[in-house]
Amino acid sequence: MLLEQLINGITLGSIYAIVALGFTLVFGVLGIINMAHGEIFMFGAFVGVMVTSTLGWPIWMAFLAAIIVTAILGYMLERFALRPLRGKKGVSHLAPLISTIGVSILLENLSHHLFGAGNHPFKNAFAEIHFTIGSITIYVVQIVIFVISVVLMMALSYWLSKTRAGKALRATAENLDTASILGVNTRQIITLTVVMASAMGGIAGILVGMAFNSVNPQMGLSMGLKGLAIIILGGMGNVKGAMAGGLILGLAETLIVAYGDSGYRDAIAFLAIIVILLIRPQGLFGQKTSEGRP
């Protein structure tokens, strides 16, 4: 029973982690909380449903299609909701927050019109493959999800620290003006960041569809708020923190259901936000900075 619950928690946590990676990337570079990330994730899941259930194509096509669609959405988000605000004088630091909230409302309701309000099943033979050890049933999807999340996290860390583009991205995150003077094409880097983050949301969307067989227009909001909690928990802009935060939240939510009161499941994420911000605002894995919070 405990073992099964741990598997449940790790599966959920891995998905949270991938969602949070997208959040943390955008925050790390732009200092913006992208409230539309959850909705982009939801669109990725719907693309998966369309490709596998309606068109009957194989699962890798679903991944490809979801990545392409969410990347395009990410580009549009950057182009129309974030770029116009950048570098403008007198823009409050809250403007991007509001603007992305606008995008999230727009996307949520757009998906109502495109796909209907109901739940869509994610029919895929791959999601059915499972094996049993003793009394425990393990689905291959659960393992795949965990592996994908770890691979994504490691690839992202490597990319950020070792490659040229990754270094340019970190330079941009450090100081936009200086990076620009030093010859980094910051506009390109920012676009790249948002597009990559969104594509990660798309991947997470497909994985949720496979794991839980449930895709609906409302899933973006709840996942988005959880992702927000995770980056606070793990430290804003911190890739490893997002992974750890995701797993911690996933396990905590599962265990409170198993051994506590399932009614308070949603409260964990939000209580964590408050407690972490008040006690350790840099997050569990963040570096303490001498300057005050922006």
Added chain:
Amino acid sequence: MLGDFLNPYYLQVASFIMINIILGLSIYVTLSSGQLSLGNAGFMGIGAYTSALLTINYDMPIVVSVIAGAIVAGLVGILIGIPSLRLTGVYLAIATLGFGEVIRVFMINWESLTKGAVGLSGIPQIGRELLKVSRDAGFNPLDIGLKNNQYVYLLVLIILVIINILLIWFLVRQNKSRVGRAFAAIKMDEKAAEAMGVNITYYKVLSFVQGAVISGFAGALFAHVMGYISPADFSYHRAVEILIFAVFGGSEVIWGSIFGATFMTLMPEVLRFISEYRYMIYGAILILMMAFRPQGIIDVPLLQKLQLSKRRGKHGSKN
């Protein structure tokens, strides 16, 4: 005559506008010291539940319970406000957002008190209570040609308008006082304000708590206008809606959030005929606003221009 003119639908929409203006003001007050609180939906819920429970369980008069609701929200505001002081900007926004959600989860789970998601029904409604009182006093609204619902919502609207005028008057006065200047100084530059001898801790908590009290007050009024509340009324969506009031209308001046609340309440009503696309338009407006007029529709230069042209108009008529 009067009866033909007063359509209860308009009266009711106007009443919602008044309540939303109070909510818009609640976020404006906190913003005027440079803090963004997304927890106002939670404070609103605290006010609403406190007031509703006091009237239902203890038969308290509505006037007393509404004030009690605002005070309880304010007390919670102090508890949250003091530790939250070390957070600024986006971090405060997220912490308060988390607070709002925690409040909602507790309202759902504390079933013995709140009846959970089913909500509290049968809350005494301001207008209907007054209708009873006036009937007992031998006055029938039909005598002046008013139907029941016209009378009820007319009374509600009049009360809300009076409350709004008093509140706006207070806030405008405060803006021009020592307190308002301290808020503005903190918003401009916290460190500089501190160096000038402004007691930052005191004024930041003050503006946060004022926001909490006002939203608790709005919540209590909401409960007694709707007659029914449930935790879903005080969710994330409400927090975002309140935020939009201030940001759309303009977060720099008090008239901004008033305009924002009015416009955003009216828009879905006027746009009912394209109701299917309402929320998509709502989202698009937010994006466009931020891109083209991030300070909101009403800002200081616009107000100055309006005042100038008004003055000119006055002089013109005198000559």
Added chain:
Amino acid sequence: MRKILNKSFLLFTVLLLVVLTACSNNSETSGKKGDSKESGKAVEAKIGVVSYLTGPGAAYGEAITNGFNLAKKEINAKGDVKIDLVVEDSAGKQEQALSAAQKLMSDDSIVALLGPTLSTEMNVVGPEADLNGIPIMGTSTTAEGIPQIGDYVFRNSLPEALAIPAAVKKAVDKYKVKKVAILYGNDDVFTKSGYDTMKKTAEKMKLDVVTTETFQKGQADYNAQLTKIKGLQPDLILCSALYNEGAVIMDQARKLGIDVPFVGGNGFNSPQVIQIAGQAADGLIVATPWFGDKQDPKVQEFVKKYESEYGKKPDQFAAQAYDALYIMAEALKNAGEADRDALRDSLAEIKDFPGILGKFSFDKDGDVVMDPTVLIIKDGKFQIFE
């Protein structure tokens, strides 16, 4: 200070004027519509509909308005009664439901209201309609205490308090159930009030409730709750969920290896469950007034018409809406005139009305009197449970 007062007064007058002008256009046009047809001996009536057409629950509103429109077409074709529907959206929100209802009520040519969709909305709209003396009938409001709001409040939707005990009783008898687990959505009025009924029923039948678990809206992962339930080995799971979540819960439960039957509430009862969960939906037991495969020509005709019109099978929401408008038409015919008070009285007298849901009567409060049918999903189909 005077300046400020002046300013604020000015502002408020402007606001009020904006409200008045913005909205007056609409009511004028709708007024004209009502006047234009005052001839013939058929009773002509305008009925307002408040429905959940945008937002997360839009699927319900859609089915309901489809049901109304289909019934309207047929009724108007018959010619005894001529009905005009004025549909307003509530977006599932109380304020908007109240505004919409207020708008409809203030149009004197509208004689009755149908809807709103949710019980929460009815809790707000009901007292107002009662105060104004306009009959209002819920077609999907199943929570306790709705018709008791007032004399003018009716419903034709089978309340949970009737449906759930019927289903539980049959399941307990058939499977010799002793231990049950309860799973419900605790942040939704509909599922929460369904849970309250389940709990009461379980207590009354002296069933051993091994655990009570909850879930929240928008949740996709029910594995934690289900794993816990699996460990406790209940004979039956009482699950108060809307079909959207319910279908996913069943799917995940079957994947975990839970094969005991489920008993669901009203919101769980939809052909969509089979579409979403497929084989996993087998073993769902619900009590319902609506059974689409009933061997009744009336029912079959309705299903055929609905499918050809809207391209999908009708669910109970569509069926209840369809019957509701027929009940209204019957009451209008009996009243002989389009008058709110006359309509209320003749509604209250409706007895044994033969609809597609079966024989229908109102009790003294305006609540439903009818026998539910208990169904089970077997081989991917709803069948009568015996």
